[in-house]
Amino acid sequence: MRHTRRETIRELLNNDGYVIAQELVAKFRVSSETIRRDLEKMEQEGDAQRVHGGAISVRRTVNESAYQLRQQDHAPEKHAIAKAAAAMISDGDTVLIAPGTTTLEVATFLHDKSNVTIITNSLPVAMELANSPGINVFCLGGHIRGDDYSASGVMAADNLDIFNADKLIMSIGGISPDRGLTDYRMEESALLRLFINKVDCVIGIADHSKFGVVSRYNICPAFRLKHLITDSGTPEILYKPYQESGVQVHVVPFDI
Template sequence: MSLTYEERRHTILSQLDLEGKVQVHFLAERFAVTTETIRRDLDRLEKEGRLRKVYGGAVRIRSGNNEPTFMKRSQMNLPDKQAIGRLAASLIQDGETVILDNGTTTLEIMRQLKDRAHVTVITNSVPVLNCALEQFQGKIIFAGGEVNADYQAAVGITAHELLSQFKVNKAFISAGGLSLSEGITDYHLEEALISRKMMERAEESILVADHSKFGVTTFAQIAPMEHISMVLTDSGCSREWKDTFARLDIELLTGS
């Protein structure tokens, strides 16, 4: 018996959530229906505002390549980010050195570390640095260089060269998006390159991202998904993504 539209709709949207795109011929074979049926399904979903049709298939609707300001992002999904911050801080042992990249979720990690006198934090993020200077009892190292006022972070060759001097226990990496096809991505190439360097200098790379980032692709790739060992997210993570992380042997922890 062929699947109903609602059943096909669920599968199409789940694939979009994971990969960011679908192909007409692949879906037609999967559902054992004609390509015309799939195109009608995609037409309906486009009218519902769930996807955008392209040649040969459809892609997930993107929020655009213009990232909201740091201040605005810091208030988006704040309870989820705070939960992830608490979870991340609980994984950091006394005596460890960790890297926090420039993100509103990594800022929440820094806030949770304020009383940890025996932890060293390396960051290129001005907001993370400011938070540490106000509250942190441990050691803070700023991976300085050219500070971009829009990103509120140090980028460029000087920051890369400084990061090359360190080998750390854990790198906590934020992201603009995460998809199966494009991996971990960010809005800005300069920040993506810095996050990639941070991962290279860490024994373990941990992605910190609330569930709204899953299935999203932004401008510049940080790394393929296989380059991370763990994902810290919130309770909104879908069953499809949980299964995907398990299949890729990536440990998944959810904050509360």
């Protein structure tokens, strides 16, 4: 019975990304202590991470999907998140924008800003904003990836040295309470760490599918974020740990 119960909990974690302890108590008609032991055991086995009120899935991923496919994934959520992120940019700001399908969407909302300087290693972001009269665009050089047209490597890092910035907007490949922010690519992760060290305000953007995901390369602890923007499809149990660590979490509705 215990084995069957834990297998069912694993299925719930895999399907939903989280479980709530009191719901499990009611579902299986067992005590809170029994569910606590189940979740402790699953955490020890690496299947879950316990958080206040339940547990979240720890999904380890190595490879990311193609850029064109990522543009289509969760498109309504990304649109809403991007609009909220763009609203955090004020006239006169100097902003680092990291590559990503959602950060490119952010760029589309910046055309009417005034006296804003954008520093990016994303060619699509630079091209989106190059003709905007109120925006100065600086594109970092380096080795260009063919799938998303982003620059990385030593040259990009050297180019970054001459700049200072107020804010960073970065897409999050994976976020979990214990591992923080992670990414699929080594060079991109290294450059993101440099980006983060350049600013006081880090704005992380992640749709609900990125929570509980652990990718291959570490970027930084989650508390390094000042703002975390996600969509209303993200259950509170998934983002509450970041609120408790001092991150300002913004949950935005989206239209299907």
